[in-house]
Amino acid sequence: MPKTLVKKGDEYLSCVQLSELEETYRRECSGKSRDRLQAAVLRKRGRMLKEIARTLGRGISTVYRCLYRIECEDLECRHDAKSPGRPRLLNTEQERTIKEGIDGTPRDSGFERGSWNARILARYILKRFDVQYSSRAAIRLAHRLGFSVRKLRPVPYNSATQEEQRKLIKKGRAAAVRWREEGRVVVAVGAATLRDSPVSRRGIRRREGRQSPSTTPSSLST
Known part of the structure; x- marks a missing residue:
């Protein structure tokens, strides 16, 4: 005691x-601050330290330190220092x-990839400033700098821009040529074949308002 x-x-x-x-x-929202104020209210009502400790589920020494600190300082000390x-x-x-x-x-910046992602950004920071960042920390940094990170999500072919459609068809035809050289069976590759193919819009980009597909800049990963 x-x-x-x-x-x-x-x-x-x-x-x-x-x-x-x-x-x-009654107006206090913080849990710890409410406990300290409750101890002060009970003491103000004349309660013993043992009763206050039993009510709050705390030790007597803890209750004493709390009450003594509030008495020596003021009610603002009920908050923990940030x-x-x-x-x-x-x-x-x-x-x-x-x-x-x-x-x-x-x-x-010397990378082969055409769009930013968390892993490339972490490598860029390590290369430029010799500071190790995890992918999650790189995403938080991008958010703080005003950029948004888009996850890979399938987009219907018809909703892509004309430039994205041309790139997708070109990529599909190149794959078809390679598959024919390997002796694999390949069907005709064109707009009808690729109608339901997913086009990815992903990577780290600056936050901006929603735009129509015809005016949205291409962000395909190459």
Whole structure:
């Protein structure tokens, strides 16, 4: 038990009325802060430390430290100090450089891929600044820089732009030539054959409003 007992009843927090303390308790949303305010309200009503500890399901020493801190400081100390968190791996200037790099294409930065994704972005950061990023951390960084990440989803052939349709047909015909050379049976490749083929729009891109398929820029991964 503590050597110096906390005051009880009206003597505890004499500058604060019981009704004001109860109103503050009712408006509090944080769970920990509510427990601390409840302990203060019960002490203000004249309850013993053992009764307060039993009501809150806490130890007597914990209740004492809480009440003593509120009495010595003020009601604002009921909130936990916000943790600063882990420092960022990249400074503001480095993040600005990455943002400018994402505005281009991976080929501009020495990669073979035609569109950005989390893995390529992590490799770009490692190559440029020698800082290791996981794919998940790279996605969070892209979001913070104002970009959105689109997952691979099938898109009906007819909803693709004309440029996307031409690329898909060209890719299909090239595959057909390769398959014929391998001796495989290949049907005619054309718009009718590829009508239900999926066209992927994926990668990291700047957030923008929804556009019609005829005006949406191509984002096929090559």
